[in-house]
Amino acid sequence: MALRGWAFPEWKTVARAGFGAVLLGVLAGSALADDALKLTELSPNGADACFGRVYDAAHLKAHPHQKVARIFFYYGHDPVSRPNEEPAPSDTSYNAFVATTVRGAKAPQWAGGWCNHESEDGKTGPIHCGMDCDRTLASLKVDDKGRLLLSDLQPDVYLDAGSEEELGTAEYDRQALGKEDDNFRLDPMPAATCKAEFARIDPIDPALGPPLRERLKPDQAFCYGRDYDAAHLGSHPNQLTQSIRVFRGPVELASFASGGDASNWPDGADIAVSVTTRQKSGKVTQTYSCQGEADQWRCAASSKMSDFSCDIAQKEIFLKRGADGTMMLANPNSSLAIVDLCSKAADGKTKSDDKVYRLQPMPQSACAP
Template identity: 80%
Template sequence: MASRMVGVAAFGAAIVFAGAALTDDAPKLTELSPGGADACFGRVYDAAHLKAHAHQKVARIFFYYGHDPVSRPNEEPATMSDAAYNGFLTTTVRGAKKPEWAAGWCNKEDPSDKASGIRCGMECDRTLASLKVDNKGRLILSNLQPDVYLDAGAEEDLGKAEYNKQALGSEDDNFKLDPMPAETCKAEFARIDPIDPALGDPLRVRLKPDQPFCFGRDYDDAHLKSHPDQLTRSIRVFRGPVELASFAASGDTANWPDGADIAVSVTTRQKGAKVTQTYSCQGEADQWRCAASSKMSDFSCDISQREIFLKRGANGTMMLANPNNAVAVVDLCSKAAEGKTKSDDKVYRLQPMPQSACAP
C-alpha cells in the first residue's frame, strides 16, 4: 500500500524529510522574502467558502519559505547543506485533526528572467507547487498535485477509489494566500507533531557512547493471560562491556549512535527459553533503526534485513518495536527462524533498570 510522504517519524513507517532548511548564505528569492527573512503565507477558509466549493478538501493552507519550521532536535542532528529544503507546505483537509506537510526546493524557473515564475521541486523530480506573488503581496500557489502527500505511483498501488479518498480534491489548486507573520506559520506547522515535554532528551543525548545501559520489562501472569498471543515473558535491551568495547574500537562518537551495538534478550513463556540477539544501530529521525547482526550467531545466515526500532518514551522509558515481524524470540540464524517469526510481540514500553538486571 502506498504511504503518505509525511514529516513525522514513526516506527519504521514514515518517510522523513531530513536536513535543515535554507542556509543563511544561500541566495533568497526576493519576491517571497524582500528583506531576506523567513516568509509566511496562509489562508483559512470559512464554512461559506467550503460549502460553495464542494470539491475543495483543503480547509487550511500555509506556505513557509525559509528555515525548517517542522524539524526539531532528534536522533539525527540537523545539518546544513546547499541542497536543503527552503519551501514548506502544510494543509489541513476538512474534518482532519492535524495537518499534512511536504517540503521542497524553490528556485526561479528561468534564473535569467526577472519575471520568471518560481517552481518548488521535490524528491524523484516531482513538483511541490508553482509560486507567484501578485501586486498586493499575496502568494498565488498553483500546480499543486492531488498526490503531493502520496508516494509516486500511488494511484496504481491504491486503486482508484482509495486514491481519490487520500488525494486532494479537484478544486485544491490555485490558492491565493495572504502574507502573515512567520510565527503564524510556525504555530501551524507545530500542529503536525506537537512536542511532548514528557519525552525529554532524545536517545542519542540520554544514552552516552561510553556508558552502559539496561532497559527491560517483566510481564506477570495477569498480563500474559490477557495477551494470549504474546510469547515474551521478560525482555532486556542493553549495552554492556562487549558492546561498549566494540564501539570504542571502531565507532565514531561524532556520529553517535551510528554503529552502536545493542543486545536484546527475550525470555519466552514456553519453557522459559532465552534468546539474545545483537543489533547494529543508526540514528534515523527520532528513533534508532537497528539491523540484526551476526556477531552472536552463525555467520552463514543473512539477517541484515531483520530490524527493530528504538524510540524515547515518556518519563525516561524506551519504546522498542518491530511492527513488521515482531521482536525475535528465536535465534535469527537458526532453522526455527526460516519461516515467520510473527507473534503478539511488536511494541514494548521498557523501564530503565540497573545494569545487573541485564547481566548475561
C-alpha cells in the same frame, strides 16, 4: 510489565511526510545559506516569510472537491526540524516548504524544495519551485496586496513518483490531493505562525522528556529491562516473557565506533535484546540495527552477534521513550527473540501478551552476558 490493549497503528512503521516514502535521507530538514533570501517578492527584507490560509466550513462546503482545509507556505530556513528521534538536519539548499492539512486530518503533511526565477539571470520572470527527482512543487506570484498566489501544486506532492500505477486508481485518489487543491491565494502572516503550523507535524510530548537520541549517547552503554514475578505471570497466562533486557554494551559500542556516524545518531546504532521465557532455562539474545523515525527508533533484526543466521532483516521492533525515564518496546510482528526468528513460528502477528513492554533503567551489570 507487558502492556495489553495498545493500538499498534500508534507505533508508526513508515512516516509519510515530505516526498512520500522515498525521503532520500535529506528531508530531515535544511539549513539555508546564511545569505539573505534572494526572492525579494516573497521576502523584501531578506527575512523568512510566511503565507497561509485556513478555509472555513462555508468555503469547504462550496468546494466539495477541495481536500485541503489548511495550507501554509514558508520561504526561508527549515521550519520543520526534527524534534524527536530522527538525526539532526543535514545542510541542503531547500528554501521553500509547503504544509497542508486535509479535511479530518489531525496533522499536516509537508514537502520542501527550491524556488527561483525562471530566467537566465535568475532575477526576473515567473517563480518556479522544484523538488527532488525533477518534480514541481509549485509556481508562485505575489499580487499587489502582498498575497501569495500558489499554483501547480501537484496532486501527488506527498506520494512517490509512479504511485498511481502502484497504488491503483482508487487508493491513489484517496491519498492524493483533490481536484480543486490548486490555485491557492495565501495571506502574509508572521513567520512564527508558519513555524507553529509545521510544529504540528511531529509534536513532542513534554511529559515524556527528551528523545532517546538525546538521553542515550553514541558512546554510552545502557541497560533497560524487566523481570516478571510469579504473581504477574499467573495473571498473564499468555505472556511468555519471564525476563527481558535491552542494552548496548562494549560489543555494540565498538561496532558503532568503527562504522557509525555520530552526526547521524541514532541511525546505525546496534542494540541487543535478551529474553528468558517460561519455557527455556537459558536466555536468547538478538541484535537489532536501529534508525530514528519520527518519535521512535525502528530496529531491524541483524545477523550480527545473534543466535540466528537466516535472513531476518524484516523482523522489527520499535523503541520509544516512556514516562519517568522508562523505555517502551513494541513487538507487533513476532520480531522479539522469544522463538527462533528463522522458524515458521516466528511468522505472523504475536498472539500472546508479549507485544509491548515498559522497561526500567538498570545497572549495566544487569545486562552482562
